Structure formats: structure tokens, C-alpha cells
Amino acid sequence: MAEEGKGEVKLLGLNVSPFAIRARMALRLKGVSCEYLEQDLFHKGDLLLRSNPVNRKVPVLIHDGKPICESLVIVQYVDEVWAAAGDGEGTAILPADPYGRAIARFWAAYIDDKLFPALMGIMKATTEEARAEKAKETFAAVEQLEKAFAECSDGKSFFGGDSVGYVDLALGCLLPWFGAVREMFGLEIIDAANTPLLAAWAERFGETAAAKEVLPEPDKAVEYAKKLQAHWTAAAAAAAAK
Amino acid sequence: MAEGELKLLGTWASVWACRVRLALHLKGLSYEYVEEEIFSNKSELLLKSNPVHKKVPVLIHNGKPVCESRIIVEYIDEAFPAIGPSILPADPYDRAVARFWAAYIDDKLEAEWVRAYRGETEEEKREGRKQMFVAVENLEAAFKELSKGKPFFGGDTTGYLDVMLGGLLSWQLGSEALCGVELYDAARTPLLSAWAQRFGALDAAKAVLPDVGRVVEFAKMRRAQIAAAAEAAAAVATKN
Numbered sequence: 001m002a003e004e005g006k007g008e009v010k011l012l013g014l015n016v017s018p019f020a021i022r023a024r025m026a027l028r029l030k031g032v033s034c035e036y037l038e039q040d041l042f043h044k045g046d047l048l049l050r051s052n053p054v055n056r057k058v059p060v061l062i063h064d065g066k067p068i069c070e071s072l073v074i075v076q077y078v079d080e081v082w083a084a085a086g087d088g089e090g091t092a093i094l095p096a097d098p099y100g101r102a103i104a105r106f107w108a109a110y111i112d113d114k115l116f117p118a119l120m121g122i123m124k125a126t127t128e129e130a131r132a133e134k135a136k137e138t139f140a141a142v143e144q145l146e147k148a149f150a151e152c153s154d155g156k157s158f159f160g161g162d163s164v165g166y167v168d169l170a171l172g173c174l175l176p177w178f179g180a181v182r183e184m185f186g187l188e189i190i191d192a193a194n195t196p197l198l199a200a201w202a203e204r205f206g207e208t209a210a211a212k213e214v215l216p217e218p219d220k221a222v223e224y225a226k227k228l229q230a231h232w233t234a235a236a237a238a239a240a241a242k
Numbered sequence: 243m244a245e246g247e248l249k250l251l252g253t254w255a256s257v258w259a260c261r262v263r264l265a266l267h268l269k270g271l272s273y274e275y276v277e278e279e280i281f282s283n284k285s286e287l288l289l290k291s292n293p294v295h296k297k298v299p300v301l302i303h304n305g306k307p308v309c310e311s312r313i314i315v316e317y318i319d320e321a322f323p324a325i326g327p328s329i330l331p332a333d334p335y336d337r338a339v340a341r342f343w344a345a346y347i348d349d350k351l352e353a354e355w356v357r358a359y360r361g362e363t364e365e366e367k368r369e370g371r372k373q374m375f376v377a378v379e380n381l382e383a384a385f386k387e388l389s390k391g392k393p394f395f396g397g398d399t400t401g402y403l404d405v406m407l408g409g410l411l412s413w414q415l416g417s418e419a420l421c422g423v424e425l426y427d428a429a430r431t432p433l434l435s436a437w438a439q440r441f442g443a444l445d446a447a448k449a450v451l452p453d454v455g456r457v458v459e460f461a462k463m464r465r466a467q468i469a470a471a472a473e474a475a476a477a478v479a480t481k482n
Contacts, residue, residue, distance in 0.1 A: 054346065054380055066335055073341045080334040098320035102308045109310055110294065144294060 006082065007064035009034035012048050014041060015216050016224045018116070018173035019071035020059040025169055026075045026093060027061075028210040030082040042231065072108055075169060094166045107148050107159070108170035115141040119174065119189070122181055123225055124232060135187055139194075145171065146195040153197075157204050164208055172205045172215070179218025180225055245322060248273035249302040251288050253280055254452050255460050257352075258311035259299040261409030265315045267446040268400060269326035273301075281467075312344055315405055330402045340395075343384050344406045351377040352410060358421035360465045362472070371423055375430075381407075382431045389433070393440055400444070408441045412451045415442075416458040420465075 013020030121134030252259030357370025395403035
């Protein structure tokens, strides 16, 4: 399963970080054995700070001692280095044809630039009004992705076609957070009524071996969100006190 | 034509469109350039080709649209492997490093530059300037590491990061007029200052990059327009 002779692989991550989840799932899809190192982002360790001095964030992939940062950069790197590998669920994460790759990259960027900030905005909002605004933005983004799914999947199970691909990873990593938002605020980001294709896709995604292994339960995300909220509140108080 | 039909929707002042034009020029690809009127009148073709963002640049290759400048440049590199030099490096690790810094240029350097240029308050502009300097310092170190003493991020010849940063050059050279301070400075960022001069002297740069004076004039006008629109929106909001 794992490619022989491709060197030592370590991944610095956080169980609930969607970005780290992407990287872990990519490695799992390729059958790459890796040493996973869970990080404490409130007390950043030496290895993290040395490996990602510029952004100090997870995930960081360390391959033969060389660090690669930024989740989508890592996913593409894994796809390119372990090009011939796969665990039977499908090998290529990005399609081979340049146009297909451009479309996949477009939607992954959309998820990062539009969906993720809006979703986190729901968490961070300090007023009902602000939360409602972010929820509106989140729903609008998800609506676009519902259309994107119809186009990209071409009647198949995933954005990537028959198997999990780049956009599936880019979006699937947010499922625990959709669950968290449901638990915390009663908001259904995707559901069978408004986004039937994505709702069905989410179930299929969740059933994949890689997702079962890597995706945390939503209550883990809720737990972390509460930690983050306490942290944001404290930081705001400290800033106000200055 | 081996390349098929290439059409680029852009605007003369758009740094993102400049990136794409630089890449096309460096590859030696011919294309039809369409100057869009994005503030008054977005064309049918633009709205149809980029319905999600309705922005330039859009590269239309044999009728199929590709959006987002970094994505377009990678597309150009992958779709035309046999035409002109490669833009991204061949080695996967080098590619990952290049992609990392391209994201950094957009998410940190350019984002903070924009804050310094048209932050809503003096406080915001100050913060933008501060962060912009942090970003350019990091980029200076990156240049040192990646160029390994050679003229460009890409080594002896231009590569992905040269294109990514080069597209921003005219606006960046107007930093003093627009942000109150030079971005590249021979004392603080000697390598990038030298790179900026070298890049600006390339045929591709001369052909594609707009005149700095013209950009500054346009940017000042745009900033005033944006501020006026924000004021008007705020006035409406308080009335309601």
C-alpha cells in the first residue's frame, strides 16, 4: 500500500482543523504512512514554529525533513509525489487534464475565500445581527457549491467523479464544522431540502474509509469552538484594556 | 495554431490581469486582449465567463473560461507544456514552495498593501503599512533562499513567483504616493529592490505593465470613488 522508498513523512495537525484534515485525508487516500503529531495551537511547539516560521499554522507536512505548508499546497504536493499510489478508492486527487485542474482549483479557492470565512464568522459573531449576516453569506456560498457539484460531478458520486478528489477534500473537511454550527446555533448549512446534492454527497463522503478515519465528530469541533471563543473573548478584553 | 484560440478579459490597471499577460508573454503565446469596462459596464462575455465573481482576469481558451490569476497562470503552464519555457519549477518540492509564496504574496503582502493604500481609518492604514513591511521582509528572505544568488525567484530566468510578484509591480512602485511609504527600499529590501529594477527592464514587463504615474492617478481616483460610495451607503444606513 504505502510507497516504498519515498522517505519519512510527518504531519503536524489539529484534529478539528479543516486544513489539517485535508492533508491527512490526502495522505490516507494515497496510502502514505505518516507520523501524525497533534499540535496545541494555544502553546505552539518548537517543531511547528521551526517548520512554519512564516505563518505558524497547521497543517505542516514534513517530508524527509523538508516542510510543506498550506493545506492545498500540501494536497497538491502529495498528489504529485505519490502519483502512482492509491488504496483502491482512486488514485489521482486532481484530474489529469489542465482544464479540469483549473476548475477544481477554482472551487477549492472559492471554499477558502468565501465559504470558510463566512462559516467562521458565524462562530465569531458577537451579535445576533452579525451572526445572521454571516449565516446569509454562508448559505449563499453553499448554494454556489450545490451548483458546482452538479457541474463537476457529472452525475457521479463526488466532485472528483467516481472517487474523492480535490474539491471533495476542500469541502469535506468542513463537515464537522457544519455539524458544530448545527449544534451550537441550530443552523443547517447543508440539508436535503435546500442543497439536496450536497446533502447526499456529504453522506457518501462520510462513508469513505479516509473520512471515517480522519473526520472528527462534530462535538469535537463544538468543544474546540468553545475554547476558541474563550480565547477570542480574552484577546478582545486584553485589547480593550490597552 | 497549436495553442487554439486564446482570449483574455482584463483591465489595464488590474494587477491580476497583468500577471496573466506576463505569463502569456513569457510563454510566447498569442491571444486576443479585451479591455473590460468593469466599473460601468461589465460585458455579457465577462458575466457569462465568470458568473461567480464577475471579475477580471478571465482567460478563455477555445471557448472555455479559466478564472483567478494564480489558477490561470498554472493553467497556461500546464496547457502549453511544449510552448515556451516552463513557468513553475519541475520538482514537486520546489513547486510547493513556489505555491506557498504565491499564496503569501496575495494573502499577506497584497492584502496589507491594500489596507495601507485605502484603509478606512488612519489606524487601519498604519497597521497595513506595518504588516506590509513584515510581509516584504519575509519575501526578501524568500528571494535570497530561492534565487540562490541568481537574478530571479526562478533562478536564471523568470518563474512563477517572478510573474506573481511582477504583476503587482506598477502599483508597488507607486507605494510612496499611495501608501505614504516605499515598499521596496535599497536599505531594507536590497534584493527585492534590485529584482524590481531587473524585472521592470524585461521585454514582457515593458510590454505589459502600465505606467506607474498613470496607475497612481487612477488609484487615487478609485480610492476617492470607493470612499464616496462607502459614505453614501453609511448615510443611507443611518437614515434607515
